[in-house]
Amino acid sequence: MPLRIGLGHDTHRTGAGGPLILGGISIDCDFHLVGHSDADVLLHAITDALLSGAGLPDIGELFPDNAAENRGRDSGDMLRLAWAKVRENGWDLVNLDCVILAQRPKLSPHKAQIRQRIADLLQISPDQIGLKGKTGESVGEIGRGETLQSIVVALLERP
Numbered sequence: 001m002p003l004r005i006g007l008g009h010d011t012h013r014t015g016a017g018g019p020l021i022l023g024g025i026s027i028d029c030d031f032h033l034v035g036h037s038d039a040d041v042l043l044h045a046i047t048d049a050l051l052s053g054a055g056l057p058d059i060g061e062l063f064p065d066n067a068a069e070n071r072g073r074d075s076g077d078m079l080r081l082a083w084a085k086v087r088e089n090g091w092d093l094v095n096l097d098c099v100i101l102a103q104r105p106k107l108s109p110h111k112a113q114i115r116q117r118i119a120d121l122l123q124i125s126p127d128q129i130g131l132k133g134k135t136g137e138s139v140g141e142i143g144r145g146e147t148l149q150s151i152v153v154a155l156l157e158r159p
């Protein structure tokens, strides 16, 4: 059975005032992420991991950030469309493994809800999704709270 691995990475800078949109959910927080769409750093990294594993154009090519229809766009919507393209190319998902790099907020209270949201978007089971939060140990741009980043690997199989 052919297998493919895909890697996605994304960075967004923080801006004053919440809420924070992360992993498809809204989190009470005193900052938000800045971007053309809703700037959901985790969903963007997942989208790129899936597209990349299938050898398809990346999120920036599919949803250009200079296009009016992508302004403030729900990243869940972009993920669903990208996943449909990956499926059309004959790929199923074995699992996703996700890392969120954020000094704040504490992610553990939100992990179950984020995993469920991603599972709903991709029509998979939450146990196919690994999710870890890591701080920046108070150093660097992540530790100072200037950016949030996400790294995701996706394993695809062609049944």
Ligand SMILES: [Zn+2]
Pocket (backbone or CB within 6 Å): 010, 011, 012, 035, 039, 040, 041, 044
């Ligand atoms: Zn992004």
